[in-house]
Amino acid sequence: xxxxxxxxxxxxxxxxxxxxxxxxxxxxxxxxxxxxxxxxxxxxxxxxxxxxxxxxxxxxxxxxxxxxxxxxxxxxxxxxxxxxxxxxxxxxxxxxxxxxxxxxxxxxxxxxx
Amino acid sequence: xxxxxxxxxxxxxxxxxxxxxxxxxxxxxxxxxxxxxxxxxxxxxxxxxxxxxxxxxxxxxxxxxxxxxxxxxxxxxxxxxxxxxxxxxxxxxxxxxxxxxxxxxxxxxxxxxxxxxxxxxxxxxxxxxxxxxxxxxxxxxxxxxxxxxxxxxxxxxxxxxxxxxxxxxxxxxxxxxxxxxxxxxxxxxxxxxxxxxxxxxxxxxxxxxxxxxxxxxxxxxxxxxxxxxxxxxxxxxxxxxxxxxxxxxxxxxxxxxxxxxxxxxxxxxxxxxxxxxxxxxxxxxxxxxxxxxxxxxxxxxxxxxxxxxxxxxxxxxxxxxxxxxxxxxxxxxxxxxxxxxxxxxxxxxxxxxxxxxxxxxxxxxxxxxxxxxxxxxxxxxxxxxxxxxxxxxxxxxxxxxxxxxxxxxxxx
Numbered sequence: 001x002x003x004x005x006x007x008x009x010x011x012x013x014x015x016x017x018x019x020x021x022x023x024x025x026x027x028x029x030x031x032x033x034x035x036x037x038x039x040x041x042x043x044x045x046x047x048x049x050x051x052x053x054x055x056x057x058x059x060x061x062x063x064x065x066x067x068x069x070x071x072x073x074x075x076x077x078x079x080x081x082x083x084x085x086x087x088x089x090x091x092x093x094x095x096x097x098x099x100x101x102x103x104x105x106x107x108x109x110x111x112x113x
Numbered sequence: 114x115x116x117x118x119x120x121x122x123x124x125x126x127x128x129x130x131x132x133x134x135x136x137x138x139x140x141x142x143x144x145x146x147x148x149x150x151x152x153x154x155x156x157x158x159x160x161x162x163x164x165x166x167x168x169x170x171x172x173x174x175x176x177x178x179x180x181x182x183x184x185x186x187x188x189x190x191x192x193x194x195x196x197x198x199x200x201x202x203x204x205x206x207x208x209x210x211x212x213x214x215x216x217x218x219x220x221x222x223x224x225x226x227x228x229x230x231x232x233x234x235x236x237x238x239x240x241x242x243x244x245x246x247x248x249x250x251x252x253x254x255x256x257x258x259x260x261x262x263x264x265x266x267x268x269x270x271x272x273x274x275x276x277x278x279x280x281x282x283x284x285x286x287x288x289x290x291x292x293x294x295x296x297x298x299x300x301x302x303x304x305x306x307x308x309x310x311x312x313x314x315x316x317x318x319x320x321x322x323x324x325x326x327x328x329x330x331x332x333x334x335x336x337x338x339x340x341x342x343x344x345x346x347x348x349x350x351x352x353x354x355x356x357x358x359x360x361x362x363x364x365x366x367x368x369x370x371x372x373x374x375x376x377x378x379x380x381x382x383x384x385x386x387x388x389x390x391x392x393x394x395x396x397x398x399x400x401x402x403x404x405x406x407x408x409x410x411x412x413x414x415x416x417x418x419x420x421x422x423x424x425x426x427x428x429x430x431x432x433x434x435x436x437x438x439x440x441x442x443x444x445x446x447x448x449x450x451x452x453x454x455x456x457x458x459x460x461x462x463x464x465x466x467x468x469x470x471x472x473x474x475x476x477x478x479x480x481x482x483x484x485x486x487x488x489x490x491x492x493x494x495x496x497x498x499x500x501x502x503x504x505x506x507x508x509x510x511x512x513x514x515x516x517x518x519x520x521x522x523x524x525x
Contacts, residue, residue: 028186028195035185043189075191 003041003108004087006077006094010070011101026095039079039090046075074101078108114162115234116213117200121166121187123180124216125266127234133169134237137162163201167194208274210235210322211329215272216265218286226261228290228297233258236315246297246312280328287323288337291316292393295341299348310348317341324380333391335384340393342377343400346370358505362409374404395424414444431462439472447480467496471506474513483513 014020034040049072053064065072074096081087084107091103114137118130140161141154151157170179174188183200186192199205217230229247232238238246244254274280298312320338323329350364359365381397399420406412421437434457442450454460454473463469474489490510497503 024192024195028192028199031186031189031192040185043185043191045190077189077191 001080001082002084002087004079004081004084005106005108006044006079006087006091007073007104007106008046008075008077008094008096009073009102009104011074011096011099013099023095023099026098030093030095033093034079034090037090039081040077041080042078044075044077047073049074070100079105114159115237116209117206118162118166119180119213119234120205120209120271121170121180121183121197121200123178124269124271126179127262127266129169133162133165136165140165159201163197166197170197207322207325210319211326212271212274214287214290214319214322215274215280215283216268217261218283218290219264219268220286221268222261222264224290224293226257226264227286228293229254229258230261230265231290231319232294232312232315235319238311238315242311246309274326274328277328284323284329284331284334287329288320288334288393291320291323292337292340294319295344299344313341313345313348317345332384332387332389333393335380336391336393336397339377339380339384340397340400342373342380343397343404346373346377346404352501356501357508358501360505361403366407369404377401377404390423390427392424392428395420395427409443412443414440418444429458431457431459432466434458435463435466435469435472439476442472442476442479447476450476451480465496467493467498467502467506470496471509474506474509478509478513486513 014023031040031043051064053062054060055062067073079087079090081090084105087107088105091105094103096103114134115127115130118133119127122130137158141158145151145154170187170193178184179187183196186196200209213235214231217234218227222230225247229243232243232246233240240251240255240258243249243258244251247254272279272283294312295316298309298314298316317338320334320341323334324338346369347361347364349370350366350368351359353359377397378401381394381401384394384397399417402413402416402420417440418437421433421440424433425437435454438450438453438457441453451473454476457463470489470493474486474493477483477486477489487510490506490513493506494503494510497506
Protein backbone atom coordinates (compact mmCIF):
# COMPACT_ATOMS: atom_id res chain seq x y z
CA UNK A 1 0.00 0.00 0.00
CA UNK A 2 1.19 3.50 -0.80
CA UNK A 3 -0.12 6.95 -0.04
CA UNK A 4 -1.43 9.45 -2.54
CA UNK A 5 -2.69 12.99 -2.33
CA UNK A 6 -5.76 14.06 -4.26
CA UNK A 7 -5.63 17.72 -5.15
CA UNK A 8 -8.98 19.02 -6.30
CA UNK A 9 -8.76 21.77 -8.90
CA UNK A 10 -11.48 23.95 -10.32
CA UNK A 11 -15.08 22.88 -10.09
CA UNK A 12 -18.20 25.01 -9.73
CA UNK A 13 -20.46 25.46 -6.73
CA UNK A 14 -24.14 24.66 -6.73
CA UNK A 15 -26.35 27.48 -8.06
CA UNK A 16 -29.03 26.88 -5.46
CA UNK A 17 -29.00 25.66 -1.85
CA UNK A 18 -30.68 22.51 -3.01
CA UNK A 19 -28.04 21.88 -5.65
CA UNK A 20 -25.24 22.48 -3.12
CA UNK A 21 -26.84 20.00 -0.81
CA UNK A 22 -26.96 17.42 -3.58
CA UNK A 23 -23.27 17.98 -4.28
CA UNK A 24 -22.35 17.58 -0.60
CA UNK A 25 -24.44 14.43 -0.48
CA UNK A 26 -22.38 13.03 -3.36
CA UNK A 27 -19.16 13.81 -1.51
CA UNK A 28 -20.57 12.04 1.51
CA UNK A 29 -21.45 8.96 -0.52
CA UNK A 30 -18.02 8.89 -2.18
CA UNK A 31 -16.20 9.29 1.16
CA UNK A 32 -18.29 6.52 2.66
CA UNK A 33 -17.28 4.25 -0.24
CA UNK A 34 -13.62 5.13 0.23
CA UNK A 35 -13.93 4.50 3.99
CA UNK A 36 -15.62 1.15 3.42
CA UNK A 37 -12.95 0.03 0.94
CA UNK A 38 -10.23 1.13 3.37
CA UNK A 39 -8.73 3.66 0.97
CA UNK A 40 -9.48 6.86 2.89
CA UNK A 41 -6.44 7.74 4.97
CA UNK A 42 -7.45 11.29 5.87
CA UNK A 43 -10.41 13.12 4.41
CA UNK A 44 -8.37 16.31 4.26
CA UNK A 45 -10.20 19.63 3.97
CA UNK A 46 -11.78 21.89 1.41
CA UNK A 47 -10.07 25.28 0.96
CA UNK A 48 -11.35 28.81 0.57
CA UNK A 49 -10.51 30.44 -2.77
CA UNK A 50 -8.76 33.51 -1.35
CA UNK A 51 -5.61 33.64 0.75
CA UNK A 52 -2.10 35.10 0.88
CA UNK A 53 1.07 34.12 -0.90
CA UNK A 54 4.35 34.39 1.01
CA UNK A 55 7.25 34.73 -1.42
CA UNK A 56 10.38 35.27 0.68
CA UNK A 57 11.71 35.82 4.19
CA UNK A 58 11.73 39.62 3.88
CA UNK A 59 8.00 39.82 4.29
CA UNK A 60 6.90 39.95 0.70
CA UNK A 61 3.33 38.81 1.10
CA UNK A 62 0.77 39.26 -1.61
CA UNK A 63 -2.87 38.44 -1.92
CA UNK A 64 -3.40 35.36 -3.93
CA UNK A 65 -3.10 32.74 -5.21
CA UNK A 66 -5.12 34.17 -8.19
CA UNK A 67 -4.73 31.11 -10.35
CA UNK A 68 -7.29 30.64 -13.07
CA UNK A 69 -10.48 29.30 -11.51
CA UNK A 70 -10.03 26.00 -13.33
CA UNK A 71 -6.54 25.55 -11.82
CA UNK A 72 -7.28 26.71 -8.30
CA UNK A 73 -6.71 24.08 -5.62
CA UNK A 74 -10.03 23.71 -3.81
CA UNK A 75 -9.08 21.03 -1.31
CA UNK A 76 -7.17 17.85 -0.70
CA UNK A 77 -7.58 14.28 0.55
CA UNK A 78 -5.07 11.62 1.59
CA UNK A 79 -5.62 8.22 0.02
CA UNK A 80 -4.12 4.79 0.52
CA UNK A 81 -3.96 2.51 -2.53
CA UNK A 82 -1.91 -0.34 -4.03
CA UNK A 83 -0.42 1.86 -6.76
CA UNK A 84 -0.84 5.06 -8.74
CA UNK A 85 -3.08 3.36 -11.26
CA UNK A 86 -5.49 2.20 -8.57
CA UNK A 87 -5.44 5.63 -6.91
CA UNK A 88 -6.36 7.25 -10.22
CA UNK A 89 -9.13 4.72 -10.73
CA UNK A 90 -10.58 5.51 -7.31
CA UNK A 91 -10.54 9.22 -8.14
CA UNK A 92 -13.05 8.61 -10.91
CA UNK A 93 -15.77 8.50 -8.25
CA UNK A 94 -15.08 12.11 -7.25
CA UNK A 95 -18.11 14.40 -7.61
CA UNK A 96 -15.90 17.31 -8.74
CA UNK A 97 -15.60 15.61 -12.13
CA UNK A 98 -19.30 16.37 -12.70
CA UNK A 99 -18.68 20.08 -11.94
CA UNK A 100 -15.97 21.03 -14.44
CA UNK A 101 -13.24 20.19 -11.96
CA UNK A 102 -10.39 17.70 -11.94
CA UNK A 103 -8.51 15.54 -9.50
CA UNK A 104 -4.74 15.63 -9.53
CA UNK A 105 -3.38 12.37 -8.11
CA UNK A 106 0.14 12.64 -6.64
CA UNK A 107 2.10 9.92 -4.87
CA UNK A 108 3.44 10.91 -1.46
CA UNK A 109 7.24 10.95 -1.71
CA UNK A 110 9.11 8.88 0.83
CA UNK A 111 12.12 10.88 2.00
CA UNK A 112 14.79 8.28 2.72
CA UNK A 113 17.83 9.62 4.48
CA UNK B 114 -30.90 13.82 21.56
CA UNK B 115 -28.29 12.27 23.83
CA UNK B 116 -28.85 9.05 21.91
CA UNK B 117 -28.22 10.75 18.57
CA UNK B 118 -25.19 12.63 19.83
CA UNK B 119 -23.69 9.49 21.33
CA UNK B 120 -23.92 7.91 17.93
CA UNK B 121 -21.77 10.76 16.59
CA UNK B 122 -19.40 11.17 19.50
CA UNK B 123 -19.05 7.50 20.35
CA UNK B 124 -19.96 5.79 23.59
CA UNK B 125 -16.70 6.76 25.26
CA UNK B 126 -17.71 10.40 24.98
CA UNK B 127 -21.10 9.94 26.65
CA UNK B 128 -20.58 12.95 28.96
CA UNK B 129 -19.74 15.14 26.00
CA UNK B 130 -23.10 14.22 24.44
CA UNK B 131 -24.87 15.06 27.68
CA UNK B 132 -22.99 18.38 27.93
CA UNK B 133 -24.02 19.36 24.41
CA UNK B 134 -27.69 18.72 25.18
CA UNK B 135 -27.33 20.63 28.43
CA UNK B 136 -25.76 23.55 26.53
CA UNK B 137 -28.57 23.51 23.98
CA UNK B 138 -31.15 23.73 26.76
CA UNK B 139 -29.29 26.56 28.52
CA UNK B 140 -29.05 28.46 25.25
CA UNK B 141 -32.74 27.89 24.62
CA UNK B 142 -33.66 29.36 28.00
CA UNK B 143 -31.48 32.43 27.37
CA UNK B 144 -32.75 33.06 23.86
CA UNK B 145 -36.40 32.25 24.56
CA UNK B 146 -36.41 34.63 27.53
CA UNK B 147 -35.62 37.46 25.15
CA UNK B 148 -37.37 36.39 21.95
CA UNK B 149 -40.16 34.23 23.30
CA UNK B 150 -40.71 30.54 22.67
CA UNK B 151 -40.34 29.66 18.98
CA UNK B 152 -43.12 28.00 16.99
CA UNK B 153 -41.43 24.62 16.99
CA UNK B 154 -39.37 24.42 20.20
CA UNK B 155 -38.16 20.87 19.68
CA UNK B 156 -36.85 21.66 16.18
CA UNK B 157 -35.14 24.75 17.60
CA UNK B 158 -33.47 22.65 20.29
CA UNK B 159 -32.44 20.08 17.73
CA UNK B 160 -30.78 22.77 15.58
CA UNK B 161 -29.07 24.28 18.63
CA UNK B 162 -27.74 20.87 19.65
CA UNK B 163 -26.60 20.16 16.10
CA UNK B 164 -24.70 23.43 15.83
CA UNK B 165 -23.15 22.94 19.22
CA UNK B 166 -22.12 19.41 18.19
CA UNK B 167 -20.44 20.82 15.07
CA UNK B 168 -18.50 23.33 17.23
CA UNK B 169 -17.31 20.59 19.55
CA UNK B 170 -16.36 18.27 16.71
CA UNK B 171 -14.38 21.01 14.97
CA UNK B 172 -12.58 21.99 18.16
CA UNK B 173 -11.72 18.46 19.22
CA UNK B 174 -11.32 16.59 15.96
CA UNK B 175 -7.63 16.05 16.45
CA UNK B 176 -7.74 15.58 20.23
CA UNK B 177 -10.37 12.90 20.51
CA UNK B 178 -11.51 9.81 18.73
CA UNK B 179 -15.21 9.89 18.01
CA UNK B 180 -17.57 7.13 16.93
CA UNK B 181 -15.60 4.70 14.76
CA UNK B 182 -18.35 4.33 12.18
CA UNK B 183 -18.32 8.08 11.55
CA UNK B 184 -14.75 8.79 12.62
CA UNK B 185 -13.20 9.71 9.27
CA UNK B 186 -16.24 11.57 8.06
CA UNK B 187 -16.21 13.79 11.14
CA UNK B 188 -12.56 14.78 10.71
CA UNK B 189 -13.08 16.51 7.41
CA UNK B 190 -15.16 19.48 6.39
CA UNK B 191 -15.94 17.66 3.16
CA UNK B 192 -18.47 15.56 5.08
CA UNK B 193 -18.70 16.82 8.70
CA UNK B 194 -21.90 18.87 8.44
CA UNK B 195 -23.57 16.24 6.31
CA UNK B 196 -22.73 13.41 8.68
CA UNK B 197 -24.12 15.32 11.67
CA UNK B 198 -27.18 16.29 9.66
CA UNK B 199 -27.73 12.68 8.68
CA UNK B 200 -27.72 11.49 12.28
CA UNK B 201 -30.22 14.16 13.26
CA UNK B 202 -32.73 13.22 10.59
CA UNK B 203 -35.89 11.81 12.07
CA UNK B 204 -35.75 8.15 11.06
CA UNK B 205 -32.14 8.02 12.14
CA UNK B 206 -33.11 9.60 15.44
CA UNK B 207 -35.65 6.88 16.08
CA UNK B 208 -33.02 4.23 15.45
CA UNK B 209 -30.60 6.07 17.74
CA UNK B 210 -33.09 5.89 20.57
CA UNK B 211 -33.58 2.18 19.94
CA UNK B 212 -29.83 1.64 19.75
CA UNK B 213 -29.33 3.42 23.06
CA UNK B 214 -32.21 1.54 24.69
CA UNK B 215 -30.75 -1.78 23.62
CA UNK B 216 -27.30 -0.67 24.78
CA UNK B 217 -28.65 0.23 28.24
CA UNK B 218 -30.29 -3.16 28.76
CA UNK B 219 -27.06 -5.10 29.18
CA UNK B 220 -27.07 -8.23 31.27
CA UNK B 221 -24.11 -7.00 33.36
CA UNK B 222 -26.31 -4.22 34.72
CA UNK B 223 -28.95 -4.82 37.40
CA UNK B 224 -32.49 -4.19 36.13
CA UNK B 225 -32.91 -1.10 38.32
CA UNK B 226 -29.76 0.41 36.78
CA UNK B 227 -30.95 -0.46 33.27
CA UNK B 228 -34.21 1.38 33.65
CA UNK B 229 -32.52 4.40 35.25
CA UNK B 230 -30.14 4.54 32.29
CA UNK B 231 -33.00 4.29 29.79
CA UNK B 232 -34.82 7.11 31.56
CA UNK B 233 -31.71 9.31 31.76
CA UNK B 234 -30.23 8.72 28.31
CA UNK B 235 -33.28 8.05 26.14
CA UNK B 236 -36.08 9.65 28.13
CA UNK B 237 -34.14 12.76 29.13
CA UNK B 238 -35.22 12.47 32.78
CA UNK B 239 -33.07 14.35 35.27
CA UNK B 240 -31.52 12.84 38.39
CA UNK B 241 -34.08 14.66 40.54
CA UNK B 242 -37.04 13.22 38.61
CA UNK B 243 -35.61 9.71 38.68
CA UNK B 244 -34.95 9.99 42.42
CA UNK B 245 -38.56 11.14 42.95
CA UNK B 246 -39.96 8.33 40.81
CA UNK B 247 -38.03 5.64 42.66
CA UNK B 248 -38.26 7.24 46.11
CA UNK B 249 -34.51 7.28 46.31
CA UNK B 250 -32.08 10.00 47.33
CA UNK B 251 -30.49 12.30 44.76
CA UNK B 252 -27.04 11.08 45.76
CA UNK B 253 -27.98 7.40 45.51
CA UNK B 254 -29.43 7.79 42.02
CA UNK B 255 -26.45 9.84 40.89
CA UNK B 256 -24.03 7.21 42.17
CA UNK B 257 -25.98 4.42 40.56
CA UNK B 258 -26.16 6.25 37.22
CA UNK B 259 -22.46 7.08 37.26
CA UNK B 260 -21.59 3.44 37.86
CA UNK B 261 -24.00 2.26 35.18
CA UNK B 262 -22.64 4.78 32.67
CA UNK B 263 -19.13 3.57 33.37
CA UNK B 264 -20.18 -0.02 32.61
CA UNK B 265 -21.86 1.19 29.45
CA UNK B 266 -18.76 3.08 28.32
CA UNK B 267 -16.50 0.16 29.08
CA UNK B 268 -18.59 -1.98 26.75
CA UNK B 269 -16.97 0.12 24.00
CA UNK B 270 -19.62 0.20 21.31
CA UNK B 271 -23.31 0.87 21.00
CA UNK B 272 -25.57 -2.09 20.41
CA UNK B 273 -25.80 -3.02 16.73
CA UNK B 274 -29.51 -3.00 15.94
CA UNK B 275 -28.87 -4.27 12.44
CA UNK B 276 -27.81 -7.69 13.75
CA UNK B 277 -31.10 -9.62 13.74
CA UNK B 278 -29.88 -12.48 15.96
CA UNK B 279 -28.47 -10.23 18.70
CA UNK B 280 -31.52 -8.04 18.40
CA UNK B 281 -33.92 -10.89 19.10
CA UNK B 282 -31.78 -12.01 22.03
CA UNK B 283 -31.73 -8.56 23.67
CA UNK B 284 -35.38 -7.69 22.94
CA UNK B 285 -36.88 -9.42 26.03
CA UNK B 286 -34.60 -7.41 28.34
CA UNK B 287 -35.69 -4.16 26.65
CA UNK B 288 -39.36 -5.14 26.90
CA UNK B 289 -38.84 -6.00 30.55
CA UNK B 290 -37.21 -2.62 31.26
CA UNK B 291 -40.11 -0.79 29.61
CA UNK B 292 -42.58 -2.95 31.52
CA UNK B 293 -40.81 -2.04 34.77
CA UNK B 294 -40.80 1.68 33.92
CA UNK B 295 -44.52 1.49 33.28
CA UNK B 296 -45.19 -0.51 36.46
CA UNK B 297 -43.11 1.92 38.48
CA UNK B 298 -45.36 4.68 37.17
CA UNK B 299 -48.53 2.70 37.72
CA UNK B 300 -48.04 0.85 41.01
CA UNK B 301 -44.72 2.19 42.19
CA UNK B 302 -43.67 3.39 45.56
CA UNK B 303 -43.93 7.07 44.72
CA UNK B 304 -47.29 8.72 44.43
CA UNK B 305 -46.01 12.06 43.18
CA UNK B 306 -48.67 11.92 40.49
CA UNK B 307 -46.99 14.14 37.91
CA UNK B 308 -43.82 12.09 37.86
CA UNK B 309 -45.67 8.80 37.80
CA UNK B 310 -47.90 9.66 34.87
CA UNK B 311 -44.72 10.81 33.10
CA UNK B 312 -43.18 7.39 33.62
CA UNK B 313 -46.24 5.68 32.17
CA UNK B 314 -46.30 7.96 29.14
CA UNK B 315 -42.56 7.62 28.55
CA UNK B 316 -42.87 3.82 28.71
CA UNK B 317 -45.68 3.98 26.14
CA UNK B 318 -43.64 6.29 23.87
CA UNK B 319 -40.61 4.01 23.99
CA UNK B 320 -42.71 0.90 23.41
CA UNK B 321 -44.16 2.64 20.34
CA UNK B 322 -40.58 2.99 19.06
CA UNK B 323 -40.24 -0.79 19.36
CA UNK B 324 -43.61 -1.34 17.69
CA UNK B 325 -42.53 0.78 14.69
CA UNK B 326 -39.31 -1.15 14.13
CA UNK B 327 -39.74 -4.21 11.91
CA UNK B 328 -37.47 -6.43 14.03
CA UNK B 329 -38.82 -5.24 17.38
CA UNK B 330 -42.53 -5.33 16.55
CA UNK B 331 -42.96 -8.92 17.73
CA UNK B 332 -46.32 -10.16 19.06
CA UNK B 333 -45.02 -9.76 22.63
CA UNK B 334 -44.06 -6.11 21.96
CA UNK B 335 -47.56 -5.39 20.63
CA UNK B 336 -49.07 -7.18 23.64
CA UNK B 337 -46.92 -5.07 25.97
CA UNK B 338 -48.19 -1.94 24.25
CA UNK B 339 -51.79 -3.20 24.59
CA UNK B 340 -51.23 -3.83 28.29
CA UNK B 341 -49.87 -0.33 28.81
CA UNK B 342 -52.78 1.30 26.99
CA UNK B 343 -55.39 -0.72 28.87
CA UNK B 344 -53.83 -0.04 32.28
CA UNK B 345 -53.07 3.61 31.57
CA UNK B 346 -56.71 4.08 30.57
CA UNK B 347 -57.57 3.61 34.25
CA UNK B 348 -55.03 6.17 35.52
CA UNK B 349 -57.54 9.07 35.74
CA UNK B 350 -59.72 7.07 38.15
CA UNK B 351 -56.92 5.75 40.37
CA UNK B 352 -56.78 8.82 42.58
CA UNK B 353 -59.89 10.58 43.78
CA UNK B 354 -60.04 14.41 43.76
CA UNK B 355 -58.41 14.65 47.20
CA UNK B 356 -55.53 12.46 46.07
CA UNK B 357 -56.60 9.22 47.77
CA UNK B 358 -55.90 5.88 46.10
CA UNK B 359 -59.03 4.25 44.75
CA UNK B 360 -59.01 0.47 44.31
CA UNK B 361 -60.28 -1.04 41.07
CA UNK B 362 -63.60 -2.16 42.56
CA UNK B 363 -64.45 1.36 43.75
CA UNK B 364 -63.26 3.30 40.71
CA UNK B 365 -65.62 5.55 38.82
CA UNK B 366 -65.49 3.69 35.52
CA UNK B 367 -66.88 6.65 33.61
CA UNK B 368 -63.50 8.30 34.23
CA UNK B 369 -61.62 5.58 32.40
CA UNK B 370 -60.19 6.77 29.09
CA UNK B 371 -62.35 5.12 26.40
CA UNK B 372 -60.05 6.00 23.53
CA UNK B 373 -57.09 4.38 25.25
CA UNK B 374 -59.18 1.27 25.94
CA UNK B 375 -60.10 1.07 22.23
CA UNK B 376 -56.44 1.52 21.26
CA UNK B 377 -55.39 -1.13 23.77
CA UNK B 378 -57.91 -3.64 22.47
CA UNK B 379 -56.77 -2.91 18.89
CA UNK B 380 -53.12 -3.53 19.84
CA UNK B 381 -54.13 -6.72 21.63
CA UNK B 382 -55.85 -7.95 18.48
CA UNK B 383 -52.77 -7.14 16.41
CA UNK B 384 -50.59 -9.01 18.93
CA UNK B 385 -52.57 -12.21 18.45
CA UNK B 386 -50.63 -13.36 15.39
CA UNK B 387 -48.26 -16.28 15.50
CA UNK B 388 -47.86 -18.80 18.26
CA UNK B 389 -46.10 -16.63 20.83
CA UNK B 390 -48.03 -16.31 24.10
CA UNK B 391 -46.09 -14.02 26.42
CA UNK B 392 -46.93 -12.86 29.91
CA UNK B 393 -47.76 -9.50 28.32
CA UNK B 394 -50.48 -11.20 26.27
CA UNK B 395 -52.00 -12.69 29.40
CA UNK B 396 -51.79 -9.49 31.43
CA UNK B 397 -53.21 -7.44 28.57
CA UNK B 398 -56.06 -9.93 28.19
CA UNK B 399 -56.86 -9.49 31.90
CA UNK B 400 -56.75 -5.72 31.61
CA UNK B 401 -59.14 -6.02 28.64
CA UNK B 402 -61.59 -8.11 30.71
CA UNK B 403 -61.61 -5.39 33.38
CA UNK B 404 -61.87 -2.61 30.82
CA UNK B 405 -64.94 -4.15 29.21
CA UNK B 406 -66.77 -4.85 32.50
CA UNK B 407 -69.33 -2.25 33.59
CA UNK B 408 -68.71 -3.02 37.31
CA UNK B 409 -66.74 -5.29 39.68
CA UNK B 410 -69.74 -7.60 40.07
CA UNK B 411 -70.32 -7.84 36.33
CA UNK B 412 -66.64 -8.70 35.71
CA UNK B 413 -65.95 -12.12 34.22
CA UNK B 414 -63.92 -13.38 37.19
CA UNK B 415 -63.90 -16.89 35.77
CA UNK B 416 -61.94 -15.58 32.79
CA UNK B 417 -59.58 -13.67 35.09
CA UNK B 418 -58.86 -16.76 37.21
CA UNK B 419 -58.25 -18.81 34.05
CA UNK B 420 -55.77 -16.17 32.81
CA UNK B 421 -53.98 -16.19 36.19
CA UNK B 422 -53.73 -19.97 35.92
CA UNK B 423 -51.96 -19.55 32.58
CA UNK B 424 -49.71 -16.87 34.03
CA UNK B 425 -48.82 -19.15 36.95
CA UNK B 426 -47.70 -21.79 34.47
CA UNK B 427 -45.66 -19.28 32.47
CA UNK B 428 -44.17 -17.12 35.22
CA UNK B 429 -45.04 -18.40 38.69
CA UNK B 430 -44.43 -16.05 41.63
CA UNK B 431 -46.02 -15.41 45.02
CA UNK B 432 -47.36 -12.04 43.78
CA UNK B 433 -49.10 -13.66 40.78
CA UNK B 434 -50.50 -16.35 43.10
CA UNK B 435 -51.82 -13.65 45.44
CA UNK B 436 -53.61 -11.89 42.61
CA UNK B 437 -55.05 -15.19 41.47
CA UNK B 438 -56.34 -15.82 45.02
CA UNK B 439 -58.03 -12.40 45.05
CA UNK B 440 -59.75 -13.27 41.76
CA UNK B 441 -60.81 -16.63 43.21
CA UNK B 442 -62.28 -14.71 46.15
CA UNK B 443 -64.32 -12.62 43.69
CA UNK B 444 -65.49 -15.68 41.78
CA UNK B 445 -66.14 -18.16 44.59
CA UNK B 446 -66.52 -16.02 47.72
CA UNK B 447 -64.16 -14.97 50.55
CA UNK B 448 -63.74 -18.43 52.14
CA UNK B 449 -62.24 -19.96 49.02
CA UNK B 450 -60.24 -16.79 48.40
CA UNK B 451 -58.60 -17.08 51.82
CA UNK B 452 -57.95 -20.77 51.24
CA UNK B 453 -56.23 -19.90 47.98
CA UNK B 454 -54.04 -17.38 49.82
CA UNK B 455 -53.12 -19.99 52.43
CA UNK B 456 -52.11 -22.34 49.64
CA UNK B 457 -49.57 -19.90 48.14
CA UNK B 458 -46.13 -21.37 47.79
CA UNK B 459 -43.37 -19.31 49.54
CA UNK B 460 -46.07 -17.14 51.11
CA UNK B 461 -43.57 -15.72 53.66
CA UNK B 462 -42.00 -13.68 50.85
CA UNK B 463 -45.14 -11.55 50.66
CA UNK B 464 -44.76 -10.19 54.20
CA UNK B 465 -43.36 -6.83 53.11
CA UNK B 466 -45.93 -6.44 50.37
CA UNK B 467 -48.79 -4.24 51.63
CA UNK B 468 -51.31 -5.67 49.11
CA UNK B 469 -50.89 -9.09 50.72
CA UNK B 470 -52.12 -7.93 54.11
CA UNK B 471 -54.78 -5.72 52.56
CA UNK B 472 -56.10 -8.63 50.46
CA UNK B 473 -56.45 -10.80 53.55
CA UNK B 474 -58.13 -7.89 55.33
CA UNK B 475 -60.68 -7.41 52.55
CA UNK B 476 -61.55 -11.11 52.43
CA UNK B 477 -61.85 -11.36 56.24
CA UNK B 478 -64.02 -8.25 56.21
CA UNK B 479 -66.32 -9.76 53.60
CA UNK B 480 -66.45 -13.00 55.57
CA UNK B 481 -67.50 -11.00 58.63
CA UNK B 482 -64.42 -11.51 60.82
CA UNK B 483 -63.76 -7.88 61.66
CA UNK B 484 -61.14 -8.52 64.31
CA UNK B 485 -58.98 -10.50 61.89
CA UNK B 486 -59.56 -7.92 59.17
CA UNK B 487 -58.44 -5.12 61.48
CA UNK B 488 -55.20 -6.94 62.26
CA UNK B 489 -54.43 -7.43 58.59
CA UNK B 490 -55.12 -3.80 57.76
CA UNK B 491 -52.83 -2.78 60.64
CA UNK B 492 -50.09 -4.92 59.05
CA UNK B 493 -50.82 -3.29 55.67
CA UNK B 494 -50.39 0.17 57.24
CA UNK B 495 -47.03 -1.01 58.60
CA UNK B 496 -45.92 -2.19 55.17
CA UNK B 497 -47.27 0.85 53.28
CA UNK B 498 -44.65 2.59 51.12
CA UNK B 499 -46.08 6.08 50.94
CA UNK B 500 -48.60 8.37 52.66
CA UNK B 501 -51.36 7.68 50.10
CA UNK B 502 -51.19 3.93 50.69
CA UNK B 503 -51.01 4.47 54.44
CA UNK B 504 -54.08 6.73 54.33
CA UNK B 505 -55.99 4.20 52.25
CA UNK B 506 -55.27 1.27 54.57
CA UNK B 507 -56.04 3.42 57.60
CA UNK B 508 -59.48 4.15 56.14
CA UNK B 509 -60.05 0.41 55.57
CA UNK B 510 -58.83 -0.23 59.12
CA UNK B 511 -61.28 2.23 60.60
CA UNK B 512 -64.05 0.84 58.38
CA UNK B 513 -63.85 -2.47 60.25
CA UNK B 514 -63.63 -0.71 63.58
CA UNK B 515 -66.89 1.07 62.81
CA UNK B 516 -68.64 -2.15 61.92
CA UNK B 517 -67.42 -3.78 65.13
CA UNK B 518 -68.49 -0.84 67.27
CA UNK B 519 -71.84 -0.87 65.53
CA UNK B 520 -72.28 -4.56 66.26
CA UNK B 521 -71.38 -4.04 69.91
CA UNK B 522 -73.85 -1.22 70.06
CA UNK B 523 -76.59 -3.44 68.73
CA UNK B 524 -75.78 -6.07 71.34
CA UNK B 525 -76.26 -3.66 74.21
